[in-house]
Amino acid sequence: MSTRRGSPTIVDVAREAGVSIKTVSRVLNHEPGVHESTRDQVLKVVEALRYRPKQSARSLAGGRSFLIGLLYYDPSAIFVGSVQQGATVRCRELGYHLVVESLHNDAPDLRQQIDRMVLALRPDGMILTPPLCDNPEVLAALRESGTPCVLMSPERDIRGVPSVRMDDVHAAEEITNLLISLGHRRIAFIKGPADQSASAARYEGFVNALRAHDIQPDPELVQPGAFTFASGRDAAHQLLSRRQRPTAVFASNDDMALGVLAAAQRLGLSVPGELSVAGFDDSPTAALVWPPLTTVRQPVAEMARTAVEMLVQGHRAEASAVDEAELHKVLPHELVVRDSTRAR
Template identity: 40%
Template structure:
């Protein structure tokens, strides 16, 4: 190699004593390589100061090294957690993240997504609920030859294209714990219509009540939008019932914070007068007072795994697809006073 000349992938291959394809696999962090070979090639790359030409590689593939996160989700903290999880995986790789919020009610939604994928020449796409629950959008990504992973609260696809959680079971177990604490009049705030996660959590809540021989009184049930304001409105409705609940399960933490606010406005103490459980375990849960008991949804871990499936599709089948949510017990839920 002439002095002052930039090293090429061919130089790396020649000095390492491996093929150009093997060097490409090292650069792409392929799992199909032995550790000894990987370390040898990485040492040569470091010694030569070789920097891959991403533009040339992207041109050869017909794709940019971009992961697209497409969402229409009102829970800002959930979306932030997903972004952090993706960045955990693609950090120190050639990949970058592009976030694309959309309006799921738009009549041009499919065309908007198609245009985004084609203009950005995306390497892969991650769809968040409720968009991930639409098979037509998944098929659109596949038709465009774009690697896809869908996040959900139930099985939506095969393992290579899915990260999902056990929302229904986790909520049922949370309700069972409230019953163990002596609560029998338990209120419920559902998530928005059209979200599979909202339906799974509602079914889990009803499962938990049924297992304890209880039923849900419509007077202490409400539906929200996963936003704080809707939780506050729901809390006001539940607390206006002739017989208010002694405990409430909220389908996410933002709405739980709103319920807590409504209780405080009425001069009630949480958890002494009413216990509250949320879902997600976002930063909100630990930052409000009292700290919120909540079902931890492993958002960041799920998103990190989804990104691994996107950037290493050859090994996607070996990555986990289902993740367990667990109850995080904090100060907002205590035994019933009676």
């Protein structure tokens, strides 16, 4: 009986395997320079004892916590869900754990909350989601503490700070191209709020596509919006009461597109028969409404997986000359064509 009480420690494994604890440590950390037979013997004992090294001991002695932090402030619930799905799975594969913290973007004690996480837990890296990844106070606190970060979909990239994002301009261009290929020429666009960079990017993509097809952008067909259901509904009411109605509306996010759907229904306009509608985000609701919404799926889970990888690898690479281009990754999105768009 080697395990008298509690769970086995590295000492139990070493004794049982007839080696020193240092050798057990080498095997567990995949360090080179261990004879294969020794390695096998150790692994056998590890298995038999169901031994797992204790994170707190490894962390204290080795300076790595095997913890990745995720900071978020209530972005749409679905966003958090996908981020976590991607992040926890990749963390597990790499032997890490994910610690989450929900912060208020303008909490008075934001700095203290971050300090608490960083100083007490010492995570090996931190993932920041919007809008926290654009908060100067948050970024400063993290930089001071020397905690490696990856920004997910930040407003704009920061030199030297890793980030992952998708290409909003290109995606908006693709969705506009789809509408054009369906024969639409009078295509309306509902913008997002001016203070979010995605708004400008999506609008840019929309205009690019029109121009590429020699379609003159009509200012009358561009309405402001706020990325909310109500703003989409109101914008649609404006657009659909124009003397010459658009045949398609590209709402630059799904919540607004749902508003457009509601407005069309209110006005007795059939979608997609009399009006095509496209959104952006692929929110869970997008597939549930009637008709199901054509939209763009953001690679959220993949971005989270990538963020974890960058953090873990970055730790290995230990700084040094990292190419700036390598620091800012752009992941492919996916056009989701459903029933809300149709050829005219």
